[in-house]
Amino acid sequence: MALKLYSYWRSSASYRVRIALNIKGLDYTLQPVHLVKDGGQQHSDNYADLNPANLVPTLVDDDEDVILNQSLAICEYLDEKYPNLPQLLPEHALDRARVRTVAMDIACDVQPLANLRVLNYLASEYGVDQGGKATWAKHWINKCFATVEKRLQNTAADYCFGFTLSLADVCLMPQVYNAHRFGVDMSQFPTIQRIAENLAELEAFKRAAPENQPDAE
Amino acid sequence: MALKLYSYWRSSASYRVRIALNIKGLDYTLQPVHLVKDGGQQHSDNYADLNPANLVPTLVDDDEDVILNQSLAICEYLDEKYPNLPQLLPEHALDRARVRTVAMDIACDVQPLANLRVLNYLASEYGVDQGGKATWAKHWINKCFATVEKRLQNTAADYCFGFTLSLADVCLMPQVYNAHRFGVDMSQFPTIQRIAENLAELEAFKRAAPENQPDAE
Numbered sequence A, B: 001m002a003l004k005l006y007s008y009w010r011s012s013a014s015y016r017v018r019i020a021l022n023i024k025g026l027d028y029t030l031q032p033v034h035l036v037k038d039g040g041q042q043h044s045d046n047y048a049d050l051n052p053a054n055l056v057p058t059l060v061d062d063d064e065d066v067i068l069n070q071s072l073a074i075c076e077y078l079d080e081k082y083p084n085l086p087q088l089l090p091e092h093a094l095d096r097a098r099v100r101t102v103a104m105d106i107a108c109d110v111q112p113l114a115n116l117r118v119l120n121y122l123a124s125e126y127g128v129d130q131g132g133k134a135t136w137a138k139h140w141i142n143k144c145f146a147t148v149e150k151r152l153q154n155t156a157a158d159y160c161f162g163f164t165l166s167l168a169d170v171c172l173m174p175q176v177y178n179a180h181r182f183g184v185d186m187s188q189f190p191t192i193q194r195i196a197e198n199l200a201e202l203e204a205f206k207r208a209a210p211e212n213q214p215d216a217e
Helices: A012-024 A045-050 A071-081 A093-109 A116-126 A130-153 A167-181 A190-200 A203-208 B012-024 B045-050 B071-081 B093-109 B116-126 B130-153 B167-181 B190-200 B203-208
Strands: A003-007 A029-032 A058-061 A066-069 B003-007 B029-032 B058-061 B066-069
Touching: A003 A012, A012 A071, A012 A167, A012 A203, A045 A058, A066 A071, A066 B093, A071 A093, A071 A167, A071 B093, A093 A130, A093 A167, A093 B066, A093 B071, A093 B093, A116 A130, A116 B116, A116 B130, A130 A167, A130 A190, A130 B116, A167 A190, A190 A203, B003 B012, B012 B071, B012 B167, B012 B203, B045 B058, B066 B071, B071 B093, B071 B167, B093 B130, B093 B167, B116 B130, B130 B167, B130 B190, B167 B190, B190 B203
Parallel strands: A003 A029, B003 B029
Antiparallel strands: A003 A058, A058 A066, B003 B058, B058 B066
């Protein structure tokens, strides 16, 4: 097993996979892909061979000739491939569905709307300025977090689902990081805020944090 | 088992779950939620109790007190809950990851960008007109389908992955429907086009099609 993660320090999809690898205790080397420099290194031919979507992350396992894209697909793969390491999904179908629902509230309903390529397109096509971009991002983050806050009322303890880490926490933390970047008022979401504070104390999350990446600026 | 699906005929997330239920051969009753009428019935208090995101679909199983949101979480739940019915995901971890990757290319990287609430927000916040909304939708659909077309080169036969239906087909068909709505030139994507034509012949997909829903207009 020689896992290599193509990652950008501030990409929340990359951040998710870094957290997942750390929770499972899997060693990996990090290969930074700069999403801005050189017009975006994700658009190079070499990288496009690994990820035809020109997005990060990509996980490569050289020993097994495995190349995987899509952060949640990677997390599910790691969980299925290494079932004896700490699991990101619980055992029972209904519990798994509830964890995946929160993960997808974030991965489907907000992150794709407020990422770099969309904000850039808003600027280039519709002349939206920095302030307008932040308004856009905050609008969707507020909507998503209002939903997630309600869901977590019934399930949260230290973490999103009780006292065990899950794929929901893996997705939540990077979205909270983005929320801070865009100036979202987190006092509206006390449960999310409390969980994020707990997660921030954990070694797996600390090592995955954007500011602790080799390519952090 | 008394499955009820809260659905809107033209919602592609609802369409996915209708296809999944049909592939698995599960009976269900359909409860239409009109996303436009009455300011959007998904915003009613009654519906918000079922889905705090005010989005469709919601799957309810009255016998088991199960209420589930998020189309892909619902599909995975159905696959895990009814493993002896036709499976939407293959057996091996790597194959499963590849199917999920295509599903998420669609469910994360395009559908959230070109759905009703986002197009409405573009209009109300940035004054984007009908033509501008179609340009926006086409831009993201073209990007996503270029990626999916490349991925499917290596995996497709009659369907996205060989000759067996999967979660990738469940997601592909509704996105092809949206592509037609927005006037995407599908001749750019011959593999996707061919698969969509095959899928359109199948009873499970026909019965799930927007125009065959009781709330179709």
